[in-house]
Amino acid sequence: MANKGSIFDKIENKSAYKVPERYFDSLPVRVMGSIAASEKSSQTKKQKLLKLKYVFAYAASIIGIIFISYMGINYLTSNRNNQLISENDALEYLTFYSSDFDEASIIENFQETNKILSFKEDESEIIIYYLLEEGIDELLLYNEL
Amino acid sequence: MTTYNDNDLLKLFNTEGQKEKAFLLVVKKYQEKLYWHVRKIVITHEDADDVIQNTLIKIWKNLEKFNANAQLYTWLYKIATNEALSYLKIKKKNSIVNYEEFLSTTLAGDEYFDGDKIKLKLQQAVLSLPERQRLVFNMKYYDEMKYEEISEILDTSIGALKASYHHARKKIELYFKED
Numbered sequence: 001m002a003n004k005g006s007i008f009d010k011i012e013n014k015s016a017y018k019v020p021e022r023y024f025d026s027l028p029v030r031v032m033g034s035i036a037a038s039e040k041s042s043q044t045k046k047q048k049l050l051k052l053k054y055v056f057a058y059a060a061s062i063i064g065i066i067f068i069s070y071m072g073i074n075y076l077t078s079n080r081n082n083q084l085i086s087e088n089d090a091l092e093y094l095t096f097y098s099s100d101f102d103e104a105s106i107i108e109n110f111q112e113t114n115k116i117l118s119f120k121e122d123e124s125e126i127i128i129y130y131l132l133e134e135g136i137d138e139l140l141l142y143n144e145l
Numbered sequence: 146m147t148t149y150n151d152n153d154l155l156k157l158f159n160t161e162g163q164k165e166k167a168f169l170l171v172v173k174k175y176q177e178k179l180y181w182h183v184r185k186i187v188i189t190h191e192d193a194d195d196v197i198q199n200t201l202i203k204i205w206k207n208l209e210k211f212n213a214n215a216q217l218y219t220w221l222y223k224i225a226t227n228e229a230l231s232y233l234k235i236k237k238k239n240s241i242v243n244y245e246e247f248l249s250t251t252l253a254g255d256e257y258f259d260g261d262k263i264k265l266k267l268q269q270a271v272l273s274l275p276e277r278q279r280l281v282f283n284m285k286y287y288d289e290m291k292y293e294e295i296s297e298i299l300d301t302s303i304g305a306l307k308a309s310y311h312h313a314r315k316k317i318e319l320y321f322k323e324d
Contacts, residue, residue, distance in 0.1 A: 007321045008314070011267055013286055016260025017184050024180070028172045031201045032165070038202060 149174075151217040158208055168205055175218070176201070178288075179225045185283040186229040188248045188272070190257040192236070200228045219297045226280070226298060233276075245272045270320035274313050281306055282313035 131141065149157065149170055158167035179200060184193040203224055211220060237244040249269045252258055260268065271279055280299065284290045285306075292303045299306070 006314075007267075007318055008286075011263055013289070015181060015185065015287055016258055016264040016268065017181070017190070018257045018259045019180070019190060020257070024177055027176055027180075027197070027201075028169055031172060031198055031205075032169070034198055035202055035205050 152213070155208075155211065155213055155217065168208065171204070171208070171217075171221075172201055175221050179221060182222060182284070182288060183225050183229045185287060186226070186280065187233055187236075188252065189255065192232065196229050196232050197225070199232075200225045203228065216297070219294060222294075222298045230276070230280075248272055266321065267317070270317040271313075273320060274316055278309050278313040278316070281309040282317075285310050 132138075154167050154171050154174070157163045157170070160167070176197070180193060180197050183196045183200065184190065187193050187196055200221075204221060207224075211217065233244075240247060249272045252268055252272075253265055258265070258268075271282060274282060277299075281295060284295045284298070285292075292306050295301075295306050296303050301309075
């Protein structure tokens with residue numbers, strides 16, 4: 001193994017290190033103790049993680065429900081807003097864009113939908129009475145009509 | 146007392162209710178060899194004790210996954226070597242002085258070192274070697290392992306191991322001549 005005259009011929013290849021007395025008798029017991037302790041701590045960690053998992057799942061489901069509800073409400077409200085035109089908007093629209101409609105098409109539309117304005121007999125009398133009360137010139141009114 | 150070969154121990158380890166018994170048998174069979182291997186890497190008993198415990202805990206955790214086609218003995222050595230080298234790396238990182246030099250100077254006063262002058266000097270010469278050469282030298286010279294086994298443990302070619310061992314011996318001889 002060693003060359004002749006080498007330092008290795010003069011030294012025995014036995015290690016000079018020592019261990020405390022009965023070290024190898026106690027090592028297996030200590031190792032099993034360490035294993036038991038580390039398994040216990042890893043089990044506790046696992047249990048903690050499992051608990052956390054449930055908490056996160058619960059929180060996530062609540063957040064999910066809140067989010068879905070919010071989106072649903074938002075969707076319904078925006079639909080309603082789209083469908084309804086406020087009176088002000090309608091008035092503003094008609095004021096500014098009344099020139100876009102010609103009289104004939106409006107009348108035609110009313111006729112089609114049977115919504116021609118008509119006054120009942122008693123309503124006509126009320127109107128005439130009102131006009132007289134207000135002192136409106138009858139002749140002017142006839143001419144206008 | 147019944148003697149078990151490695152395959153029997155592995156079978157026993159995988160038998161329900163026999164895991165602890167099998168592991169204890171593995172520990173009893175290999176603890177000394179692994180300890181001395183680790184001790185020569187980390188040098189002090191306290192460090193070797195820490196490393197061997199970590200090694201055995203790792204073996205316990207991974208023995209189930211051990212591939213039965215490989216040799217148990219080399220697998221155990223591999224784990225022990227890696228643990229010892231990682232431990233040493235941390236020690237070196239945390240040391241403000243050259244850690245090998247520190248070990249070399251404190252070795253003489255170590256209560257668990259029982260060598261004469263020449264053995265102490267040999268240890269100091271070994272400590273002056275680069276880590277890889279030191280590892281190969283210890284495994285070949287002290288543990289009398291075959292190159293094939295060392296090759297499997299260190300994942301190094303036999304040629305490279307022979308070269309490392311040769312260089313290590315030359316450096317140690319030179320260390321003695323220079324002094």
